[in-house]
Amino acid sequence: MNAEIDRFVDIVSRSERVVGFTGAGISTESGIPDYRGKGGIWNRFQPVYFDEFVHNPEKRLLYWQRKAETWPAIRDALPNPGHEFFVDLHRGGSLLGVVTQNIDGLHEKSGLPSDSVVNLHGNTLETTCLSCSYRVDSDEVFRSLDLKGEGPRCPACGGLLKPNTISFGQQLDARTIERGDELARSCDCMVVFGSTLVVYPAAAIPEVAKRNGAALLIVTLSETPLDGEAELSVRRPIGEFVAEVRAALASAS
Ligand SMILES: [Zn+2]
Structure with a gap:
C-alpha cells in the first residue's frame, strides 16, 4: 500500500x-486549458478590464472574441x-x-x-445582464453571437450582457x-x-x-x-x- x-x-x-x-x-x-498558466491565453494577450468592457465597444468585442475562442472547450468539458x-x-x-x-x-x-x-470567480456557463436581473445560458448567447457588432445586449432592458465571471479589475x-x-x-x-x-x-x-x-x-x-x-x-x-x-x-x- x-x-x-x-x-x-x-x-x-x-x-x-x-x-x-x-x-x-x-x-x-x-x-x-489553464488560461492563466504559462503560455495561457491571458498571458499572450492584453487583458480586457471590466471598465473597458463597459465603456469601450472595441474592447468589449475583443473580450467576446476571446470568450468565443475558449467557449467550445468549456461547453463540452x-x-x-x-x-x-x-x-x-x-x-x-x-x-x-x-x-x-x-x-x-x-x-x-x-x-x-x-x-x-x-x-x-463566477460561472461562465451563465450570462447575466449588467443592468437588470436577466439571466440566460451562455450557450444561447454564443450560438447567436455577432462578432461584428458591439457585443450582445439584454433582450429585457438593452443593457450589456456578460458571462457571469469576475473580470480583470473587478472585485x-x-x-x-x-x-x-x-x-x-x-x-x-x-x-x-x-x-x-x-x-x-x-x-x-x-x-x-x-x-x-x-x-x-x-x-x-x-x-x-x-x-x-x-x-x-x-x-x-x-x-x-x-x-x-x-x-x-x-x-x-
Ligand atoms: Zn437587462
Whole structure:
C-alpha cells in the first residue's frame, strides 16, 4: 500500500465536515486549458478590464472574441474523477461544500447541488445582464453571437450582457467570499485539488481552514506556499490519485 494514499484515506474517512478547494489543475484533466498558466491565453494577450468592457465597444468585442475562442472547450468539458470524489463525499454525508477558483461549472455538472458550490470567480456557463436581473445560458448567447457588432445586449432592458465571471479589475463578490470563508471556518478537513494557492484572496481560504484547526490535504502538480502546514501534500495528477483512493476505500468497506 502507498503511504500517501493510506494517510489521505485515513484523514478523510475520520472527517465529518469536509470542504473541497479546487483550482485550474482539476479542470485541465477535463481538457480545459489553464488560461492563466504559462503560455495561457491571458498571458499572450492584453487583458480586457471590466471598465473597458463597459465603456469601450472595441474592447468589449475583443473580450467576446476571446470568450468565443475558449467557449467550445468549456461547453463540452465533462467532470472527471477529481470532481466525482466530492460527489462521493456529498452522498456519504460528509461534504459541507466545495469552494472553487474555476469558472467552468464542472462541480455542478458532476452532480453537486449548486448551493454546495461556491464559485469565487463566477460561472461562465451563465450570462447575466449588467443592468437588470436577466439571466440566460451562455450557450444561447454564443450560438447567436455577432462578432461584428458591439457585443450582445439584454433582450429585457438593452443593457450589456456578460458571462457571469469576475473580470480583470473587478472585485470578487463580497457575499461569495463570505460563504467561502464560512465553509473554511466550519470544516474539520479541507481537500485542495489542483490549486497552487497563490491567487489571492482565494488562496486565503485554505489558510483560514488551517488556522481554525482543519486538516489540510493538498493534491496538485506544483509546490504551494502551504505545503509545510499541510497534513499531506501530494505532487501527482488528481485523477490517478483519486482512482487509488477510491480503490483503497472500496477494499476497506
Ligand atoms: Zn437587462
